[in-house]
Amino acid sequence: MSEIRNIVILTGAGISAESGLNTFRGPGGLWEGHRVEDICTPEALARNRELVLDFYDQRRAALGTVHPNPAHEALARLDREWRGDLLIVTQNVDDLHERAGAKRLLHMHGELMSALCEQCGHRAGYGGSMLDGTLCGACGTADALRPDIVFFGEMPYEMDRIDTALAQADLFVSIGTSGAVYPAAGFVRSARYHGARTLELNLEPSAGSYDFDERRMGPASVLVPAWVD
Numbered sequence: 001m002s003e004i005r006n007i008v009i010l011t012g013a014g015i016s017a018e019s020g021l022n023t024f025r026g027p028g029g030l031w032e033g034h035r036v037e038d039i040c041t042p043e044a045l046a047r048n049r050e051l052v053l054d055f056y057d058q059r060r061a062a063l064g065t066v067h068p069n070p071a072h073e074a075l076a077r078l079d080r081e082w083r084g085d086l087l088i089v090t091q092n093v094d095d096l097h098e099r100a101g102a103k104r105l106l107h108m109h110g111e112l113m114s115a116l117c118e119q120c121g122h123r124a125g126y127g128g129s130m131l132d133g134t135l136c137g138a139c140g141t142a143d144a145l146r147p148d149i150v151f152f153g154e155m156p157y158e159m160d161r162i163d164t165a166l167a168q169a170d171l172f173v174s175i176g177t178s179g180a181v182y183p184a185a186g187f188v189r190s191a192r193y194h195g196a197r198t199l200e201l202n203l204e205p206s207a208g209s210y211d212f213d214e215r216r217m218g219p220a221s222v223l224v225p226a227w228v229d
């Protein structure tokens with residue numbers, strides 16, 4: 001990796017699968033039993049607030065039962081040791097990258113361990129249930145907290161920062177994502193357009209596999225440490 005200075009890494013649910021967190025679109029995926037339109041949209045939150053808040057309460061509570069796996073740990077090691085620019089852009093809302101020690105990280109789809117106030121827009125770390133009428137820490141409004149999650153139809157976080165990083169990347173690596181959701185699924189094309197080399201590490205070919213210069217298929221806990229080390 002001698003001629004490579006700036007790296008952008010995109011991760012999806014597949015990097016957390018071996019930690020025991022369900023993926024979305026595989027057998028037994030999270031969305032089974034729930035149509036995504038019934039859960040992950042502003043309309044669903046307005047229509048059935050308790051169902052949506054409970055769905056995210058359950059996923060938030062499950063975080064206490066899982067741990068980072070060797071893939072998260074390898075990326076955190078790379079983050080500590082890499083002297084050039086590096087940005088881990090995760091679509092995941094779990095906190096496993098942080099718990100493995102990653103610092104140069106952003107959650108483009110939000111975080112389970114964060115709450116968003118629908119009254120004043122305040123975002124703050126939050127680990128409890130959103131069904132218990134907790135007050136917003138900024139404006140004091142009750143029952144105004146929603147999951148700090150980017151629903152379908154909402155703008156992902158920090159897109160300017162991501163676009164800048166993709167434009168300057170020498171290497172773009174996609175790990176554990178099906179390439180089903182935009183704008184994340186388009187990042188590989190943006191990176192290629194700006195001259196980056198592109199690598200996919202995934203259990204199976206993603207929807208955008210043909211856009212990558214190189215594809216390695218297998219479990220993230222094996223592929224990521226092998227790539228990093």
Ligand code: BV8
Pocket residue numbers: 011012013014015017018023024025026029040091092093109149150151152153154155156175176177178179180181182183201202203204205206218219220221
């Ligand atoms: C937006 C919330 C605009 C958090 C999520 C047509 C064309 C282009 C776009 C659209 C379109 N129609 C609609 C859109 C827009 C839409 C979209 O892309 N829809 C799709 C379905 C077509 N996108 C949006 O709405 C986005 N916003 O576009 O805003 C805008 C502009 C201006 C102003 C306002 C708005 C917002 C998208 C975010 C939605 N939120 N989740 C949560 O609940 O978790 S998306 C959800 O899918 C998760 O965030 C997840 O991260 C994401 C992607 O899924 P993956 O992570 O890839 O997981 P998946 O299960 O699919 O795949 C897992 C992969 O891992 C598999 O490939 C598997 O093989 C692999 N794997 C499994 N085990 C392992 C493994 N790999 C390695 N090792 C293993 N062990």
